[in-house]
Amino acid sequence: MIKLKAKTVHRRQDRIKAIEEQSLKDIELAKLKAVQELQAQVVDLSVMIAGQILQKKVKSEDHAEFVKEEIAKLKV
DSSP states (O other): OHHHHHHHHHHHHHHHHHHHHHHHHHHHHHHHHHHHHHHHHHHHHHHHHHHHHHHHHHHHHHHHHHHHHHHHHHHO
């Protein structure tokens, strides 16, 4: 009877340990996925911001070139 209780307790402890280990693995996997998602979002935002900066720069350069061309036309 005592051996049976001891085996039952031991099995339950093993099961609890296995659940704890699986839970830690699941948490680590979720953390890695979250970090990867954040990295992807940072890349997307960086590309978007760089695109907006380039677009503004091109627009200002285009505007400056337009002004130069128009001034040159006036001098002719």
